[in-house]
Amino acid sequence: MELQLALDLVTAQEGIEIVREVEPFIDIVEIGTPIVINEGLNAVKVIKDAFPNLKVLADLKIMDAGGYEIQKAAEAGADIVTVLGATNDLTIKGAVEEAKKQGKKILIDMINVPNLEQRAREVDALGVDYICVHTGYDGQAAGHNPFEDLATIKKVVKNAKTAVAGGLKLETLPEAIKAQPDLVIVGGGIASQSDKKGAAEKIANLVKQG
Numbered sequence: 001m002e003l004q005l006a007l008d009l010v011t012a013q014e015g016i017e018i019v020r021e022v023e024p025f026i027d028i029v030e031i032g033t034p035i036v037i038n039e040g041l042n043a044v045k046v047i048k049d050a051f052p053n054l055k056v057l058a059d060l061k062i063m064d065a066g067g068y069e070i071q072k073a074a075e076a077g078a079d080i081v082t083v084l085g086a087t088n089d090l091t092i093k094g095a096v097e098e099a100k101k102q103g104k105k106i107l108i109d110m111i112n113v114p115n116l117e118q119r120a121r122e123v124d125a126l127g128v129d130y131i132c133v134h135t136g137y138d139g140q141a142a143g144h145n146p147f148e149d150l151a152t153i154k155k156v157v158k159n160a161k162t163a164v165a166g167g168l169k170l171e172t173l174p175e176a177i178k179a180q181p182d183l184v185i186v187g188g189g190i191a192s193q194s195d196k197k198g199a200a201e202k203i204a205n206l207v208k209q210g
């Protein structure tokens with residue numbers, strides 16, 4: 001089981017300071033969608049240059065032009081790029097093809113996919129690397145969490161790795177780990193804490209014990 005730190009509501013420069021504190025405890029650093037909106041793919045390059053030994057995920061949430069957008073993220077140094085499960089198979093196939101060419105990986109974000117079980121089966125058959133259930137900020141604000149969705153995809157995904165994201169914190173992590181995802185994604189549960197290093201260390205220990 002791996003741990004991904006999501007950097008969202010900070011600048012890339014602030015992100016570098018956070019990663020410096022927690023680098024020994026994380027496997028992947030995510031350049032979140034808000035950072036990409038504010039600073040573009042240059043933020044991916046800045047973080048990859050600062051931490052060449054960490055895997056970097058660009059949370060582009062691709063919905064169209066899969067091949068082209070993966071190519072641009074790869075040029076910026078991303079190792080993993082997100083594509084929305086809600087898009088059509090053509091976009092996912094284009095993204096997978098380009099990612100294979102570039103030696104990169106695709107994470108499918110199943111945020112707001114209504115027919116989760118069926119869609120998870122379908123995208124799993126398209127050769128993607130990760131399938132991630134995700135309760136976004138708006139869903140979290142309405143009191144939702146991703147635990148039931150994780151159990152749903154764990155039953156049907158046979159090829160891809162499974163991942164979970166959405167409001168995970170030290171207190172709620174055991175619930176996520178119980179379902180044995182391959183990747184746990186934590187944003188505010190580390191990045192918004194006053195003791196980021198302490199939070200990351202405790203969360204990493206739970207993830208390691210898996």
Ligand SMILES: O=C([C@H](O)CO)[C@H](O)[C@H](O)COP(=O)(O)O
Nearest residue numbers: 006033136166167168186187188
């Ligand atoms: O993908 C995310 C969100 O949609 C903003 O772009 C976050 O990275 C993801 O939800 C993880 O962050 P937390 O919910 O703060 O753990």
